[in-house]
Amino acid sequence: MQFDDSFNFRNFLLVFTMVVGNLQAEDSTDSVERTIENFNRINANLSCGSQPQSESHFAKLQKLGFKTVVCVDGTSPNLKMLRKHGLRSVHIPLPYSGIPQESSRMLTKAMRECEKPIFVHCHHGLHRGPAAAAVCGIAQVHFSQKEAVKFLQTVGTDPAYVGLYRDVQNFSVLSTEDDRQLSRIQLLEQAPATKLSDVMVRIESHFRFLKDQATKQQQSNDSWTEHSVAIIEEFKEAGRLYKQADNLKIELQESVQTATSLRLTVGNHERSVALKVLEKSCVQCHAKRR
Numbered sequence: 001m002q003f004d005d006s007f008n009f010r011n012f013l014l015v016f017t018m019v020v021g022n023l024q025a026e027d028s029t030d031s032v033e034r035t036i037e038n039f040n041r042i043n044a045n046l047s048c049g050s051q052p053q054s055e056s057h058f059a060k061l062q063k064l065g066f067k068t069v070v071c072v073d074g075t076s077p078n079l080k081m082l083r084k085h086g087l088r089s090v091h092i093p094l095p096y097s098g099i100p101q102e103s104s105r106m107l108t109k110a111m112r113e114c115e116k117p118i119f120v121h122c123h124h125g126l127h128r129g130p131a132a133a134a135v136c137g138i139a140q141v142h143f144s145q146k147e148a149v150k151f152l153q154t155v156g157t158d159p160a161y162v163g164l165y166r167d168v169q170n171f172s173v174l175s176t177e178d179d180r181q182l183s184r185i186q187l188l189e190q191a192p193a194t195k196l197s198d199v200m201v202r203i204e205s206h207f208r209f210l211k212d213q214a215t216k217q218q219q220s221n222d223s224w225t226e227h228s229v230a231i232i233e234e235f236k237e238a239g240r241l242y243k244q245a246d247n248l249k250i251e252l253q254e255s256v257q258t259a260t261s262l263r264l265t266v267g268n269h270e271r272s273v274a275l276k277v278l279e280k281s282c283v284q285c286h287a288k289r290r
């Protein structure tokens with residue numbers, strides 16, 4: 001029958017296209033996905049994912065032809081491994097609260113001047129890494145802001161990182177004035193180590209913001225989420241930065257729980273109580289250590 005034949009042919013075409021599409025995807029990314037989590041390719045020049053951990057991860061990046069690895073996590077890149085596998089390191093640590101203007105410039109400079117393909121990573125490869133890659137995409141790959149935001153949604157960047165979404169959305173190709181600034185910017189293979197005190201200063205500023213809003217009884221749910229999520233992530237970062245396996249490390253991990261409870265609260269009263277609980281944990285930990 002005419003209709004059935006053409007229907008089957010269309011089905012065949014559809015399946016054929018899907019199979020070929022999958023094979024192509026496997027060729028390019030499947031092997032990486034098995035080793036580097038959350039690997040996502042924007043185009044041939046630009047991909048992002050989680051932090052390469054073992055030697056096999058670095059070897060895989062080399063095998064796939066990557067030339068430059070941009071790390072946006074606070075922990076220092078493994079320069080020895082990167083060098084061994086012929087990969088250039090660029091280190092641009094980013095907070096969770098957004099992408100500062102200076103960092104956007106650095107990402108642009110990396111995208112313009114470093115040998116490609118470029119692999120951008122944070123710790124998990126879900127939030128800061130994709131946001132940084134999206135900025136690189138807008139800077140050089142002619143990604144529109146809309147496509148960049150769509151990319152974040154597709155890879156699973158949590159909308160709670162309001163600042164990351166906002167700064168990707170607001171980033172545009174640099175003005176001539178910004179362009180001039182690029183020449184004074186130096187890309188470092190390893191940024192000065194983020195200190196526990198740097199992370200604490202960021203925690204303090206998010207905490208102050210929430211406390212201030214609670215006092216004025218003016219919290220919006222969006223800003224509550226934005227700042228409480230930032231506190232959670234900064235405590236996680238503090239735990240990663242602090243290498244000794246002692247009580248402080250355990251307490252920093254427990255603080256992630258306390259901050260998570262804070263995030264889940266609703267309403268002025270519940271939020272004020274949760275802020276007091278968190279503040280008590282700040283004071284208790286500091287009393288033992290400062």
Ligand code: HEC
Binds near residue numbers: 197203
């Ligand atoms: C589990 C332990 C722990 C908790 C909980 C904790 N801190 Fe800290 N904090 C530290 C340590 C340790 C230092 C000292 C870091 C250093 O100087 O190396 C510090 C330092 C600080 C500093 C000083 C940074 C500087 O400039 O030297 C501030 C501000 C701060 N914390 C804010 C907070 C706030 C706000 C909270 C609660 C929301 C908090 N901390 C919770 C361990 C903790």
